[in-house]
Amino acid sequence: GPKWDKTTLTWRINGSTPSTMRRTVLDSEIHQALLLWSRHSKLKFYPSGSNPADILITFFSRDHGDNLAFDGIGGVLAHAFFPGPDFGGDVHFDADETWIETGKKDPSGTGLFGVAAHEFGHSLGLSHSPIVESLMFPYYRDIDFDFELPQDDINGIQALYG
Ligand SMILES: CC(C)C[C@H](C(=O)NO)C(=O)N[C@@H](CC(N)=O)C(=O)NCc1cccc(N)c1
Ligand SMILES: [Zn+2]
Ligand SMILES: [Zn+2]
DSSP: OOOSSSSEEEEEEOOOOOTTSSHHHHHHHHHHHHHHHHTTSSOOEEOOSSOOOOOEEEEEOOOOOSSSOOOOSSSSOOEEOOOOSTTTEEEETTTOEEOOTTTTTOOOOOOHHHHHHHHHHHHTTOOOSOOTSSSTSSOOOOEEEEEEEEHHHHHHHHHHOO
């Protein structure tokens, strides 16, 4: 499938962000999620500042112009676009989820780090994996910062950007 033709990628968070999470925490969750992938590949990620980013991260509710409307709290949590120009690589999070910081044992919330790490796999060109312990398995499980990228995901990212 599609992959980036470069190993240095930029990211930016665009627009309004969840009130349940301080912006400094949000930036850290995103940074840690990207680190998971860069630790096992030649990929490097940098904030784009005010320039256009390869990976544009936005929180949207319901209809948001890409024919992939979100569904309110629960259900679909986020989606991402495979590598490419414009919306390629972009990640959309469902703003109606209760996004919480990693490590906070709040069963009513959804840990952003785990979902972001999964979505960035898609942004880099990985599809879902049938391996239940993989990060690219279709269904969410909460992870925290000492999470090690499972072998199946390492194999996937190495195959693309080893
Ligand atoms: C058909 C897709 C748009 C579903 C969507 C997804 O896979 N986004 O990448 C999604 O939100 N999947 C949920 C599961 C579901 N409700 O369909 C999910 O937990 N994905 C994120 C995730 C987070 C952490 C780990 C894993 N394995 C998956
Ligand atoms: Zn979207
Ligand atoms: Zn997915």
